[in-house]
Amino acid sequence: MSSVLESEEESAAAAQLAYDSIPVRNVWFLFLYAYDLARFQGRFAAEIEESPDFKSLIARLLCHAVETRLRRNLSFGYRHREETLKRVRGRIDILQTESRNLFRRGEIACRFEELTIDTPRNRLVRAALTVLGGRIHDSALAHRTSMLSGALGRVGVSGAMPSRAEMASDEIGRHEAQDSLMVSLARAVFDLVLPSERKGFRSLLRAQRGETEFRKLFERAIANFFAAELPREEGWRVYPGKHFNWPIGAASPGIQIHLPMMVTDIIVENEQVGRRIIIDTKFTKILTRSQFGDSQRFKTGHIYQLYSYLRSQERESDPRSLISEGILLYPAIGFDMDEVAELQGHLVRFVTIDLALPSAEVVARLRQLLLLTGLSATMPERA
Template structure:
């Protein structure tokens, strides 16, 4: 990846880093990385590497987490359960052995293997030779403790649940995921090739969507009554349908739903990484009709299903491309807002404030 003059397209790398920070859930670990952000503001791989190195070094000082894993082996004494079929089929008793199935306590867990894979990957991307060497040294340290180089599968990671008492593991795994996902869209030449569709629709859109969801999960506090739901699947209120209709009916999944029972508010957010306005048939500018229909369906389809659903608000959120937009309309009792956030802002704090204002609605606060 190559970054020219600290920017990727029109967006400063510092702000891309802010998106990655929230998208990867690293923001929940507080302000401990602010100094690194200022120091290395134009080198995103180095930022990620420093966070990962910091987390892994702290974890190694306290010893890696361990877990039981299922094993099977031919042993000279019984351990766990005997595999009678395998013992008989291989005539192991003739050699004084027995096939056993047992569980082994090990550091070679999916999360530790994920971290080792991340260290190897990020070491090849950072420009700082000393930092790259530290990443490779830590990967070698993990190897010596028994962590293999085999990268875990998504299924293995899905069942490797991190407990509430393993905060250091949460930080380490979040940093590792970010390191492995580090393939930013850029117009400059680099080691990672992305075609136009992947740059615009896959990488940038997914990053923006995850960053917005991660931002609200990190910044809106439960003690203030907020509940943040990401990637919420919505069901149609079907009264009758033919036998094959359910198989072809489009699914509905909104990016973020913010609920506050205390304030009696529900905000359904749908993010797009495109121009918020387009040319209309009879006017110079128009909101994209398919986006309006989409957010309208999200709101009206849930009427009567939840105490907050009947007056739920909608927010179509886009990055500011040509101009800033902030307009709203009330349709059938639902307030729908069309707004942009300036990702090219000089101060990342402006992005944070804008996203908070969009959710908290200071314009509607009582005098």
């Protein structure tokens, strides 16, 4: 078993090294792409340089965004209300009015939409400011977040955290760029800065929780980067999180319950050129010590996983599945690797992205990865 899977201690240590060493500017770069905010790239350079960690950066930028919105007025929205009134407002609820005999009291049950500043997005922002105030070591910044949370309360924004359903219904329009930034920063407070403490089936160290959230950030950022960079007019399509089915023939009745799901991180396809690339992003070191400790090798479990994605989906009716390509993509600090091999008709690449480089060089490296996918310069010519 030790030759297949790393120990949990080694995995956590490897993750923590990468997690702690990424410059704040590159975490911000990942955040922008992960949350579809690439248009804000290049802004807030001063805030990025002044922030010692990502938590402080999120707090500074969230405060800046909220202060801007308060100066220009927060966005209003409509909420549905049902109330018993002395006069008609909106629509009459006939059933409630008759069943409660409201006419005798000179009242009427009404349903109406009310314009309010207490919208789900504004409540999310206030909740984020409130929790940040108690988690930041910079006293001046903590005071700033608390003051802004109070300011939102004074203009009518309640402190209740919105539900997922409420946030899903509160769509942000393309013209609401400032709201989009503010809400994405608030989401990051709960997604990235404050990992969940809820009880579950496994106990995770703080470092492991941080690694899990940043792994999701890395995966989502890479998927959105490819979606933004690959020209759709040339036939490129990006599919994050696609579910694969096992090619089961004859089977016992209960086998489906116990088989693990196969869910890829990213699939890039181009029907015009007949290519399919399955990209699996990891957030650990690309190499691990071999079973006997005398060399470093690629991780067996990762190779098996990608190999399963490639071979299990082969079908004669789908020509692209027979020559689909696979990429295992890892973050790295001060380290670069790009190796490729052909395994039973499928090109498999092991690639790192050095997140210690300036953001412009990280972008260039990712663009190069797109260009070199397939038979790159690192792959010897076929006979």
